[in-house]
Amino acid sequence: MPDRHTARLSLTPGRGGTVEIDGHDIAPVTRALHLAAAVGEIPTLYLDLAIDLVEVDGEVTVTIPEGTRRALVALGWTPPADTDAKETR
Numbered sequence: 001m002p003d004r005h006t007a008r009l010s011l012t013p014g015r016g017g018t019v020e021i022d023g024h025d026i027a028p029v030t031r032a033l034h035l036a037a038a039v040g041e042i043p044t045l046y047l048d049l050a051i052d053l054v055e056v057d058g059e060v061t062v063t064i065p066e067g068t069r070r071a072l073v074a075l076g077w078t079p080p081a082d083t084d085a086k087e088t089r
Contacts, residue, residue, distance in 0.1 A: 003076055007045050009035070019047075026071035 011017035019027040029050045037043035049071055064072070069079065 004042065005074065009033070009045075021071070021074035024070045024074035026067065026074060028067035029065070029071050 005022050008018065008020040011019075017027060018025055019030045019033060026047075026049070030047060031050050032048040034046040035043055036046070049068070073079065
């Protein structure tokens with residue numbers, strides 16, 4: 001069973017809105033969403049996040065924008081324990 005999270009959505013067509021997961025606003029990195037609900041079941045929120053896939057053969061420094069980091073943490077990701085890591089906005 002997938003992890004359960006608290007979601008709060010406030011959407012205004014043509015003007016954006018708020019997409020919060022466990023109190024973290026991830027609207028800046030949300031491309032699209034779909035909410036599926038059925039009587040007697042917990043709704044399922046499907047998110048399409050603006051995260052690109054890149055493959056590199058070698059060593060790189062990875063920087064994750066703050067909005068993306070918050071979205072990933074809200075969904076259960078644990079950032080690496082790198083004390084030199086810098087966050088960007």
